[in-house]
Amino acid sequence: MAIETKIDLVKGDITKLQVDAVVNAANSSLMGGGGVDGAIHRAGGPSILEECRKIVAMRGGCKTGHAVITTGGNLPAEFVIHTVGPVWKGGGNGEEKSLADCYRNSLSLAADNACKSIAFPNISTGIYGFPKDKAAKVAVETVTAFIKTTDTIEKVVFVCFDQENFEILSRFLANISIR
Template sequence: MDLPGDRSYTVSVRVGDPGEVRVELGDITESRYDAIVNAANSDLLPGGGVCGAIHRAGGPAVTEECRRIRSERGPLLPGQAVATTAGMLSAKYVIHTVGPIWRGGNHGEAEVLSSCYRESIRVADDLGLHNMAFPAISTGIFGYPAEKAAWVAIPCAIEQLRTAKWVVYISMMMFDKSTLDAFAAAAMAQRNPLPGTPYEIGIWEIK
């Protein structure tokens, strides 16, 4: 199944009933999911890209709670995740996670990136949340190639949905078409998993 050319579209991967991972185009700061994930820096300070956008949209409450957490526990390490208020955002929580800096792919980047997704979903599940939205972690100024990041993010999200108690819906909310295409391609490739994989999935929707 080919991806649409210049049109916007979504790709949904159903993981059991009612689990779903969806790849879509949108502004994560305007989404109405229970939690949105922030591609944070270790100091939990407002930065550039999606991090700066989330802090601006969430307002002082998000930044102040981040500063309190940083003061109490020290820097957030790559692969870790922590939740704060969402401030003025429509979400209930912002989950902050620190992605890896791309250094060629042979320095544990995939393991750290997988931990970002896994730990963020765990935090959301511990909070009893049902749905959440991720940006394409580390694909901005941290330099992780979107095509490679997608092949970490999509299988990890699918796997976590199989064991989550509360989380049933995960959005991969992409800011631009090229990243959407990369994550959609990885999602579509999951249609025919190898025998023995612990989930049954399929592509149900492209529009």
């Protein structure tokens, strides 16, 4: 690949980031909810929900590990990529593969829509109960593997709302050469 993607880590509010696409840790209904999902819908305004309703009418929602894209509405980002992370059920039910699919499918949608920059929250580590250390490992490994396959995405930002996720991701990112 001709370019080298930069990976950043920030602690803050994903709805304020100046990137081409932000990833929403959505639920399968795409109708908004708590945590990151609720924050993105509130900050982005009604156009995001309108587009989500159209997607639901066409395809019946979004399955775990899959991703769909909408406008960014009132967000600084042009797009919101909604992905449904897995609920942690002990690790023997394909949760790590499903989480990796969230990152891969989100990055693929971003690249397909000519996004040069994308921001990810900590998918599934809140109410879905995915262990934060396992989730960080999956996120970093999946993102670093994917970005080696594309010239489109120039910057990936991991956005942590809490200090614990920030520290865990910092440790995993310290061990990679793409920074």
